[in-house]
Amino acid sequence: MKSIFFDEVDNTQDFAMNEFKEEPLLIVSKAQTFGRGTNQNKWQNADQSLATSLVFNKKIVNFTKTLIPLLAGYSYVSLIKNQKLKLKWPNDIIFNDDKVGGVLVEESNDLICIGLGINYFWKNPNLPGAGAIYEEKQDDRKIFQDAEEWGRTILNYIENEDFSLENYMSKLTTLGKLVEYPEGRGWAKDINDDGSLMIETPSGELLNLTSPLISEII
16 A cells, blocks of 8 residues: 655545556545535535545455445544544444544545545534544644554455454444434434445334435434
8 A cells, every 4th residue: 555645635535546556545634625525515624634535446345345434434433442433324433422524435437435534633613513533633643644554454354355344333323323314214223234224214114225314313
């Protein structure tokens, strides 16, 4: 894996896919000027952020590609080793009930690009429900080291095909909660082998959701 570090870039996803040659490439930046999130939501920089993208050829993936957003979120949460850091299906990273980051997975031709954005420090978040992991700024070296370890962890899971959904679910806040999705509400029951969310509607019907447009209610 090749790593390139920046203080600021326009967008780590675009830069990574444009610069990819053959080996997996990791782009790491402390800020983005035109970052984006899931469903084209605009990225907002915290006082101290991590923005990173890992791009690689699809041919190295030998398991269900729809698990990649789950794998990417779990890879970060597991390396930080803070019990308060959790996951909300499918791609949000939560700390003390606030969203502190998320994952974006995009495909282009033969490439898969995984983006990760994390708020490390944010004195006065200007978004409802947003927060940060730390109460003070961290050394820049820690941010870069975290990104590199995250990238290596993902590639290790992909190459060894040993990602465990049980481990992922141990960090998940969503199961057992009433969730709202575009067509209604239901109770989150399980994560399927393809990474989709199984819910039970008030009528007892079981549905499998793949859209990230859900919100936890209780």
